[in-house]
Amino acid sequence: MDAIITGLGQGFATALAPLNLFLVLAGCFCGTLIGALPGIGPINGVAILLPIAYGFGLPPESAIILLAGIYYGAEYGGRISSILLNVPGDAGAVMTTLDGNPMAKKGEAGRALSLSAIASFVGGTFAVVLLTAFGPALASYAVTFSPSDYVALMVFAFASLASLVGSNPVKTLFGAVIGLILASVGIDANTGVERYTFGVPDILAGIDFLVVVIGLFGMAELITLVEHQAAGTLKALKIDKSFVSMSDLMRVKWTILRSAIIGFFIGILPGTGASVASAVAYGTEKRVAKDGHLLGTGDIRGLAAPEAANNAAAGGAMVPMLTLGIPGSGTTAILLGALLLFNVTPGPLMFTQRPEIAWGLIASMYIGNIALIIINLPLVGLFARMLTIPQQYLTPLIGVLAFIGVYSVVSNPHDLFMITALGVFGWIMRKLNYSLAPVILGFVLGSLFEDNLRRALSISGGDWLILVESWNAVVLYVLAILVVVLPILASRRRASALAEGDSPATQA
Amino acid sequence: MVDRLFAGVLFLVALGYTYIAFTAIKAPFQYDPLGPESWPQLLGIVALLCSGYLFARPEVASFGLKLPTWGRLAILVVLLFGYAELFRPAGFIVATFAFCSLLSLMLGARILPALGFGAATGVVGFFLCTRVLELNLPAGVFAAYL
Numbered sequence A: 001m002d003a004i005i006t007g008l009g010q011g012f013a014t015a016l017a018p019l020n021l022f023l024v025l026a027g028c029f030c031g032t033l034i035g036a037l038p039g040i041g042p043i044n045g046v047a048i049l050l051p052i053a054y055g056f057g058l059p060p061e062s063a064i065i066l067l068a069g070i071y072y073g074a075e076y077g078g079r080i081s082s083i084l085l086n087v088p089g090d091a092g093a094v095m096t097t098l099d100g101n102p103m104a105k106k107g108e109a110g111r112a113l114s115l116s117a118i119a120s121f122v123g124g125t126f127a128v129v130l131l132t133a134f135g136p137a138l139a140s141y142a143v144t145f146s147p148s149d150y151v152a153l154m155v156f157a158f159a160s161l162a163s164l165v166g167s168n169p170v171k172t173l174f175g176a177v178i179g180l181i182l183a184s185v186g187i188d189a190n191t192g193v194e195r196y197t198f199g200v201p202d203i204l205a206g207i208d209f210l211v212v213v214i215g216l217f218g219m220a221e222l223i224t225l226v227e228h229q230a231a232g233t234l235k236a237l238k239i240d241k242s243f244v245s246m247s248d249l250m251r252v253k254w255t256i257l258r259s260a261i262i263g264f265f266i267g268i269l270p271g272t273g274a275s276v277a278s279a280v281a282y283g284t285e286k287r288v289a290k291d292g293h294l295l296g297t298g299d300i301r302g303l304a305a306p307e308a309a310n311n312a313a314a315g316g317a318m319v320p321m322l323t324l325g326i327p328g329s330g331t332t333a334i335l336l337g338a339l340l341l342f343n344v345t346p347g348p349l350m351f352t353q354r355p356e357i358a359w360g361l362i363a364s365m366y367i368g369n370i371a372l373i374i375i376n377l378p379l380v381g382l383f384a385r386m387l388t389i390p391q392q393y394l395t396p397l398i399g400v401l402a403f404i405g406v407y408s409v410v411s412n413p414h415d416l417f418m419i420t421a422l423g424v425f426g427w428i429m430r431k432l433n434y435s436l437a438p439v440i441l442g443f444v445l446g447s448l449f450e451d452n453l454r455r456a457l458s459i460s461g462g463d464w465l466i467l468v469e470s471w472n473a474v475v476l477y478v479l480a481i482l483v484v485v486l487p488i489l490a491s492r493r494r495a496s497a498l499a500e501g502d503s504p505a506t507q508a
Numbered sequence B: 001m002v003d004r005l006f007a008g009v010l011f012l013v014a015l016g017y018t019y020i021a022f023t024a025i026k027a028p029f030q031y032d033p034l035g036p037e038s039w040p041q042l043l044g045i046v047a048l049l050c051s052g053y054l055f056a057r058p059e060v061a062s063f064g065l066k067l068p069t070w071g072r073l074a075i076l077v078v079l080l081f082g083y084a085e086l087f088r089p090a091g092f093i094v095a096t097f098a099f100c101s102l103l104s105l106m107l108g109a110r111i112l113p114a115l116g117f118g119a120a121t122g123v124v125g126f127f128l129c130t131r132v133l134e135l136n137l138p139a140g141v142f143a144a145y146l
Helices: A002-015 A018-036 A042-055 A060-085 A091-105 A109-142 A147-164 A169-183 A209-231 A246-268 A274-288 A300-316 A318-324 A330-341 A355-388 A391-410 A413-431 A437-460 A464-468 A471-502 B002-023 B035-056 B067-090 B092-106 B111-132
Strands: none
Touching: A002 A018, A002 A109, A002 A355, A018 A042, A018 A060, A018 A355, A042 A060, A042 A209, A042 A330, A042 A391, A060 A091, A060 A109, A060 A300, A060 A330, A060 A355, A091 A109, A091 A274, A091 A300, A109 A246, A109 A300, A109 A318, A109 A355, A147 A169, A147 A437, A147 A464, A147 A471, A169 A437, A169 B002, A169 B035, A209 A330, A209 A391, A209 A413, A209 A437, A209 B067, A246 A274, A246 A300, A246 A318, A274 A300, A300 A318, A318 A330, A318 A355, A330 A437, A391 A413, A391 B067, A391 B092, A391 B111, A413 B067, A437 A464, A437 B035, A464 A471, B002 B035, B067 B092, B092 B111
């Protein structure tokens, strides 16, 4: 406990330094703006702004504080376009549209926006408190992990990814493999052998993380925006003067608490993040409520649940990133890559070796959450005005930002072609229902996975049994199997229950 | 159909990747039991299985886009490649002016605002990035003056 208080104190000392405080506020503000834009979610926002943050030449703790601010700012801002436009910024904000937009249509946009801001605040803060309480303990436990335990952890990460993200598990797995394949390009660190470089000097050191992120997310986003524009223009609903009342808050207090707990724990699972969390929280509310059929018609519980859950999930996703070095979501995978760009190795040792980064980030999340609610309640009108910026000017700017980002950091014109090609590839993947988050997760985890597997087998002299020799590993493999098998069993049970319900005997 | 086509292309790529893993990647001295080739071999096989499965059981029949949308997307990709081509030789200001003006025109802006927007983005963007943020951007044709 003392260690937590000391660490948190040190973290606040870092986060409250004038530069870092400014960066938290700037990150939250810009993140909310980005999140408010229709179609651009946290993952694209962080991807587009990452190289700019890198280009500033900030110390690593400041850069990560800025990027994290953008992350939860965007998670916050996503509700604005969901409620006023009925267009979710990303998958995590989809559930918010179900009750948020009907409320706005009923003339309660102000009430919906203020309630969702408070639900987001509670969900986000709850997650940071749990992160503070359990993060360091988990990290000190993770320090004891051997290479073979890490292999088991990776297997668990990819297993939970395959069963929880996207509609088709094979496509999700394939996405992760594509990421792993991209990560295998370059010189093998252990033997110095070139792999898949085809004599091109630009990729001897591997494909640059920034190029993959900007291409797959930033450029694919640009193409998607142009595609949507061809389909027709969007009309935003106006904000009225209504505001959330105390009785509203009393009515949803348990909803928010339940959803925050669900969101945090789903956020911890590698690869899942806000979309699954908000869907599960919404589904739970629908089941728990006696009048569950009202959800979806503009019910405040249906709005509070996904908002609390997706912000709690954003905090939860930080847990495996900070303690194990394994991202909990696509966006934290980008943050993890950003740390690697700064030569900081995320993982259990970060709390002891780089406490200013680990604790500084946690402390900045407390400040960020407070800043977000303070700037969001009065300034929501300003953010909503973002929705009225003509798309014909906004869209080209995304392309320019992506080009500036890649060129200013890598300074290689070949990369500009590469991001464009990856953008087309990413757009096709999106159209064909592949989820892009597994690709980036595979890309970030690729070398970690391979290194640990090779290290484990080196230790055992090639005996594969080492992979199942420790209890940690066995438990993780069992969990991995459960994560894959349980959803299949559940859907079978549902299907057979449906079939029984349809049978003539029960109908009679 | 498009799903199958995409999976088919990826299958061929995975085939090439796996072939290289089994034939070309060799370490002169091996320090660990796996070596540099085993990991790509493993990934290649999983990629072949996944793409083979998706080829056999595709789920998306078509992109569902109308011809004009395809036209716009094709123009966008051409503009992006042109932007990449011009970026260094012509410089940020000229390339950005051309890209922003043309793209905003295509998206429905009127000609004068589009030109103004392109020029403003190029000039303001250049000075903001190079002078204020100290980022590296090519000056191109204006190299002698900037």
